[in-house]
Amino acid sequence: MWLREIEPVELLRQVVVQTYHVTTDTRGREVIRKREADSDGLPPGQLRLASPYDPDARWSAKGDELFWCGYKVHLTETCDPHTDADTPDTTTAGTSASTDTSATASPARPNLITDVVTTVSTASDVTATAGIQQRLTERQLKPGEHYLDSGYPSAELVADAARDGITMVTPLLADRSxxxxxxxxxxxxxxxxxxxxxxxxxxxxxxxxxxxxxxxxxxxxxxxxxxxxxxxxxxxxxxxxxxxxxxxxxxxxxQELHEHVAAARTAQKTDTWQAKYALRAGVEGTINQALDVTGMRRARYRGLPKVSLQHAFSATAINIIRLDAYWTSQQPHRPRTRMSRLSRLAYRLAA
Structure with missing residues (x-):
């Protein structure tokens, strides 16, 4: 029993040590105050505990306005408009906390979520890219073209994916000179x-x-x-x-990386590339669908393994909803449950 109780106590001790600083004033008394990053030093974000209740949750930020404590989920879905393609293209999007992915739906078949991975919120998006492509390949879903947000690529990843037959359609970071x-x-x-x-x-x-x-x-x-x-x-x-x-x-x-980067940056300036990359925007609708339908943004459990399972179930639910809508649409004489205008609008925006 003692061994089971010591872990939460040690976790609470670490939270207190990382959050507060003990000093002695001029009268020799101990003074406890909250740590300041400039004067007292703070652990790096990936090591700083955010809660004594969840050892895996971390504080993170995106831009100047979005702050959250929790995790990050990366969703990948098909976005191939052709029904007879052997290698469906996919798009990947990462969002803070929990996410929903909506795809650009093809009239012939629905776009389905093919991969979902949950990471700590302080992990950069680029660290998830190689794992996503590896899992898709293992499931025989390797994309011919992989549409990603600008946070996912690096010159090394673009070159490695090209050698594996995957074209990453994604903005590379600009020259920072x-x-x-x-x-x-x-x-x-x-x-x-x-x-x-x-x-x-x-x-x-x-x-x-x-x-x-x-x-x-x-x-x-x-x-x-x-x-x-x-x-x-x-x-x-x-x-x-x-x-x-x-x-x-x-x-x-x-040389190989230099030429890849140079060619990618040149292509990104063309209207043709911009029009092609617009396909990735469909995943933002999927994210909204997951947020609205499954409440993915709020973690229902504590710990990375359980939150990962929640996100996997949420992605599965979205796929079931899309398949049901697709199968129902193939049977025009089948009675349909009445759908409100707001629901129809939500599905239309997610399509």
């Missing part, structure tokens, strides 16, 4: 890379003098260096660099 953010000057796309010669040419016709393979943040990279004697007298120096050393340096990905 000063020149790219300001939309003026020479960003990375303005430089010509000669991978065989291991040299880079700048817009003014100068050639790099240094090519250094390195490891940065656990990933392979290549640091490119131009000569100070070329950069300092350059008439376009202000458009290129403000470095104190007076020379431009670039950091590139390995």
């Amino acid at each position: 000063r020149q790219a953010r300001a939309a003026e000057g020479f960003d990375k796309s303005a430089f010509d890379v000669d991978w065989k010669a291991r040299q880079v040419g700048c817009p003014e016709g100068r050639t790099s003098t240094g090519w250094y393979p390195v490891r940065q943040h656990g990933h392979d990279a290549i640091v490119i260096e131009f000569a100070r004697s070329d950069c300092r007298p350059c008439p376009s120096r202000d458009k290129c660099t403000t470095a104190i050393k007076g020379r431009r340096m670039l950091t590139l990905r390995p």
